Amino acid sequence: MMLLRRQPTGRAACAAGLLALGVLPPGATAGAQTIPAHPADLAYELLDFTPPAASDHRHELSNGIVVFAVEDHELPLVTVAVTVRTGAHLDPPDKIGLAGLTGSQMRAGGTATMSAAEFDEEAAFLAAQIGSSIGATSGGASMNCLTRDLDACLDLFFDMLRNPGFDEERLALAKRQAIQQMERRNDATGSIERREWQRLMRGDAHFSTLPRTRSSVESITRDDLVAFHREYYHPGNFIFAVSGDVDTAGILAELERRFDGWAAGTGPVPPVPAPDFTPSPGLYLVDKPDVNQGRVAIGHLGTTRDNPDRYKLLVMNDILGGGGFSARLLTRVRSDEGLAYSASSNFGLGVHYDGVFQAGFQSRSETVARAAAIVLEEIERIRREPVTEEELRNSIAYFVETFSRNFSSAASTAGLFAGDEHTGRDPSYLATYRDNIAAVTAEDVLDAARRYLDPEALAILVVGNLDAILAGDPERPEFSLETLRPGGAVRIPLPDPFTMEYPAP
Amino acid sequence: MRTLVGALALAAACAGGTAAAQQVPVEEVVLDNGMTLLLLPRPGDPNVAAGWVAKVGSVYERPGITGVAHLFEHMMFKGTAAIGTRNIEQDLQIIAQLDEVKAALRVEEAALLEAERLGRIEDAGDPAHRTERHQALMDRFEALLAQQGDLLIKEDFSRIYSGQGASGMNAGTSYDFTLYFVNVPANKLELWFWMESDRLLNPVFREFYAERDVVHEERRLRIDSTPIGRFQEQFEALFWQSSPYGWPVVGWPSDLEGITRGEALAFFDLYYAPNNLAAALVGDFDPAEAKALAERYFGRLPRGDRLPPQPRTREMPQVSEKRMLAYAETNPQVVVRYHSVPDGHVDEPALVVLGQLLNDRTGRLYRALVEEEGVATRASGGQSGFKFEGMFELRGTAAEGHAPEEVEQALYAEMERLKTEPVDPRELQKVKNQNAASTFRQLQGNFFLMYSLLMRDAYRGWETINSDPPLYEAVTADDIMRVANTYFEPENRAVAVYYRKASDEAPDPRLAGLDPEEQEQIRQMQAMIGQLNAEQIGQFIERFEQMSSQAPPENQDMVAVVLELLRERRAAAEGDGR
Structure with missing residues (x-):
């Protein structure tokens, strides 16, 4: 084309x-x-470049499992990955962390017939890479091995998927490690910023911000893991992606054989719940006196992936702050003023609910307010005047010309198809993606910026040495956080890292 | 394209044994000016991973200009005579004027720095201390910058690339090399040659002083504002006594402030001559076309008139153990580092395999320290061979209720085992199987392959991608025991012990009832207790039991906590059977 x-x-x-x-x-x-x-x-x-079509690679086993197979015989390696309909959103409220532990302990805890140490040794001796995890809205497991070891590796992989042993000692160790990890929650300004930003955008009642605590993790037992696995890990919830040095017919027959006698479970997995929360605009401050650089996040809610305006939004954000060195935010904050090493923005197009628009940077304490002023100014500007023809042309060319990178390996192609199958996205968008991007005009970008960026709704989160940040730059006294957001700031204290209880302000 | 597929098919057919000798069929071309070109066409998506390496990094610097290699890397994105400006003549005039004003400013700054050094003023950067002349020069400097600002096309270099679908454009500086890379669509290969040869041939180091501020921010981001960045920097300086590996790649702040544009230019002339560069292309391209483009574009660069000097200063042999005790916002942990050998030394394969035996879920350290003894939650180790020196590092994070010194002792115990017991053949085979598989895995991504070829070329030549694996395959249990007995002596190591910095609430519940001073004393005792042997622990317990009956009431709590720690340590020491 x-x-x-x-x-x-x-x-x-x-x-x-x-x-x-x-x-x-x-x-x-x-x-x-x-x-x-x-x-x-x-x-x-x-x-x-014509992208491969998902339909050419999509197969169904007799039990209904969808398998995407993408052959590539250049190297004697095979990857088998499975996406599982489950997620941390299914954590019971008093056992936050259960899904995550179930995912990791499937890999760490041996199987019904192999001890944890035996399983690990066998996988290591075969030089097989086998993993398992459960994230916020899906679970996943994968294996990569030499073609000649495929059979032995599939034995291990299916044993792990079907009969995980959930070894008690390994679980106890993982719980200790998780609790010890909690102690680091207030150490790095980056983790504080991510946590508090999530809370500002999603509130405290949504699954995405419910924290693991010492007591929630301690309460999790082996029986809980067994039950969680039994509930969600069955063929009805699996989507497979196979890639590499395999023959499609052969691997389909092989999978068919290995699923023999494993019944699909009953009942659909509950949908991912959307947050019932409206973020409050304002200035939020977290004090971390020991650092000389402040971290700043500025933003509000975005929209969903299925929004027809998504292509306009992609281009708009790319020009504002998504497009690396040549985007406006980095050019202004870094190249013009030398105020930050990085500055960027992301307009979140959520899969299950509205994503988040977030612009951010890190700057030395004295210049935080000045850099924040530039970011706010750029958000205003992209709503006020159309982007230049050159910016538009470059941004469109970037999206169009990098599109083929989505298919840079058989594993990424198969993974892309499996991901779309999991989230119910019509894969035909791949065929029209470049045309849709190329059709975006400067008026579209202006329109998208006006409708989806709202300066009045912005929350600003600042983490760092507040005394120095609020004092500002003696050389540029005209910039201060107070003038940027008059009306006072909300100070967020650091929580107890184990209970996640916040002291009263 | 055909060459690679053929070679791989052959290798796969022969892969029945344990070690598949994977060969990466790179075509090497050396241009007349000495620049090396590495070509590796691969089938697949229509993109090319493209990069080049300058065989220079921070160890080629000297005190006074530390950080120049990295600062220079930043400058390489500032454009050329054709890129980044609307009027190159005016631009160059302003740059020359800026240099003049800067030289005059240095005289003013030197006076203030002296006053700061002598304690007469607190901060040489405080505007209140500036003379009128100083302020006038600064104003003049700002005015020139504003004038130049009207001529500049900001981030033009990046914009031209991204507007043609190039992605991931960036660069990195390390101790030993500086690498510039980008992914270009297959039909934009000539653009890459144009852009990269232009910035080597006609660079204009504009925005030099603003970029220095960006580098300062990078330093704050990576070192100053991370929980242990400043401690790691100190540990590097402690570990290396005379070697240039002791200063940070990003440079010391005072050097960053002082480096002049002239110094950066001199650095460029020496180390960015084509005979000190290698370029690599991996992906969807025609090698004949690439060679023609290379000759046309890179062939323009004049060969350097002298060979770039190599670092002269070698590390002094260490004569006694060094220790650093740090109180940081991090979990208690220990880092143990030994001087070992540089990249490519005859002992390196055995040291690398030794490191692999220690690592990962089935490695010795995780097994022993994390799973069996429970003193640590993480433990790892391994050999790092740089170009001119090398080190072997062990690390462990203490489990709750254990002191980092216990982790340290457990690490030593594992190293002792390697000195005295031959490695089990199956354990060694496991590591070799993983190495054999990784010779294929390293080919999975074009970008990493390009990066790896260039990095290897900066060390000992790209061919090591093919010649090193057989060396690892040949390592025997005897080799491992021999190197274990060569490099891991106490006087050859430096140890960093990290304790969690006391915060408002005591993280250790046992210390909750104590006042801060007592807590601090206990933490220091914890450190000491970790190093005691079983016999000494017994003696201490006896003494503290006596003390507890005699101690004044206000000290009873503290004595009880110490006793508890000692008893725990005794239980742990008995439990581990060593």
Whole structure:
């Protein structure tokens, strides 16, 4: 297909056109031997890339399990991955952390017939990489091994999926480690910022912010893990992605055989709950006196992935702060002013509920307010005036031309298809993605910025040495957090890292 | 393309044994100016991972200009005569004027720095101390910057790349090398040659002083504002006595402040000559076309007129153990480091395999320290061979109720075992099987392969990707015992012990009833207790039991806590059977 690109000009274009048509013999490209004065004068051949279609790789086993298979025989390696319909949103309220522990202990705790140490030794001796985990809205397990060891590795992998042993000692160790990890919750400003930002956006009642505590983890027993696994790990909840050095028919027959006699469970998995919470705009401060750099997050709620405006939003955010070095935020905060090493924004397109728009940076305490002022100014500006034609063209070209990177390996292709199957996304978007991006106009970007960015709704979170941050920069006294957000700030204290109880302010 | 598929198919067919000798069929081209080009076409998506390495890093610096290699890396993104400016003549004029003003400013700053050094003023940066002339120069400097600002096209270099679908453009500086990389769509290969050769041929180091502020922010981000960054920096300086590996890649702040544009330019002329560079392409491209482009574009660079100097100062042999005790916002942990050998030393394969025996879920350290003894929640170790020196590091995080010194002793016990007991053949085979599989896994991503080829080329040559695996495969149990007995002596090590910095609430519930001073004393005792042997522990317990009956009431609590710690330690020492 034809891709959008900077149109070749002049003599070089002519040469490139002839080359593309195969008119010029090799060595006859004398015109192209000169080096153009500017890269804008370079001409490029057309890049013909058609993404693979999910339907060409989608198979169903007799028990209904969907398997995506993408062959690649370059290396003697096979990857088998499974996505599981489960997640931490299914944690019982008094046992927060159960899903996560179930996922990791499936791998760590041996199986019904192999001790934990035997399982580990066997996997290590085969040089197989086997993993299991449960995240917020899905579970997953995967294995990667040499082709010649495929059978032995599948034995281990299916034993882990079907009959995890949940060794008591390993569980006790994992619980101790989890509790010890809690102690570090208030150490790094980065972890404090992530935690408090989540709370500001999602409130304290949503599963995504319910913290593991010493007592919640201590209360989790082996029986809890067994029950959680039994509830969700059955063929009805699995989506497989197989890739690498396999023959599709062969691996399908192999999976078919290994599922024999394993009944699909009953009942659908409860949906991922959306937060019932409206963030409050304002200035929020967390004091961390020992550091000389403040971390800042600025934002509000975003929207969902299925929103028809998503392409406009992708381009809008790319120009504002998503597009790396050439995005406006980094150019202004870093290149113009030298106020930060990194500054960026992300417009969250949530899969299950609204994502979060978040801009942020880290700057030395004295210049936090000045850098924050620039970020606010840029948010205002992209709502006020259309982006330039050059910004728009570059941003669109970036999305269009990097699209093929989604398929850079058989494993990533199969994983992309499995992910869409899991979240119920119609894979046809892949075929139209580049056209949809290319159709975005400067007016669209302005419209998206006006409708989806709301300066009045912004929350600003600052973590760092508050005395120094509030004092500001003696050379630039016109900047202060108070002037940015008049009306007072909310101070958030540090919680007890084990109980996650916050002291009264 | 065909070459690689053929070679891999062959290797796969022969992979019935334990070690598949995977060969990576790189084509090496050396241009007339001495620049090396490594070509590895691969089938797959229409992209090329492209990069080049300058064989220079922070160990090529000297005191006074530490950080220049990294600062320089930042400057390489500031554009050229054609990129980043609307008017190169005016731009160069302003840059020259800026340098002049800066030189005059240095004289003013030197006076203030002296006053600060002598304690007459607190902060040389405080505007209140500036003379009128000083302030005038600063104003002039700002005015010139503003004038230049009208000419600049900010982040033009990056914008040109991303506007053509190039992604992941960045660079990294290490002790030994500086690597620049980007992924380009397959049809944009010429753009890469244009951009990279242009910034080597016609660089303009504009925005030099603003970029220094960015680097300061990077330093704050990575070192100053992380829980243990400052301690790690101190430990590096402690471990290396004379070697340039002792200063941070990002540089000392005073050097960052002082480095001039002239010094950075001199550094560039020496170390960025084409005969000190290697480039690599991995992905979807035609090698014949790449070679022609390389000659046309990189062939323009003039060969350096002298060979870049190599670091001269070697590390002094260490004569006694060094220790650092740190109170930080982190879980109690220990780092033990030994001087070992540089990359490619004949003993390195055995040291690397020894490290692999220690690591991972089935490794000796996790088994012993975490699972069996329960003194640690994490433990790991391994050899790091840099270009000119090397080290072997062991690390462990103490489990709740255990002191980092207990972890330290347990680490030593594992190293003692390696000195006296031959490694079990199956255990050794396990590590070799993993190495064999990783010769394939390292080929899975074009970007990492490109990075790895360039990094290897900066060390001993890219061919080590093919010639090193057989060396690891050949390591025997005897080799491991021999190196274990060569490098792990106490006088050859430095130890960093981290305690959690006392906070408002005592994290250890046993200390909750004590006042801060007592808590501090207990923490120090904990450190000491961790190093006692079973016999000494017995004696201490006896003494403290006597004390507890005689101690004044206000000290009873503290004595009880110490006794509890001692008894725990005794139980642990008896439990581990060593």
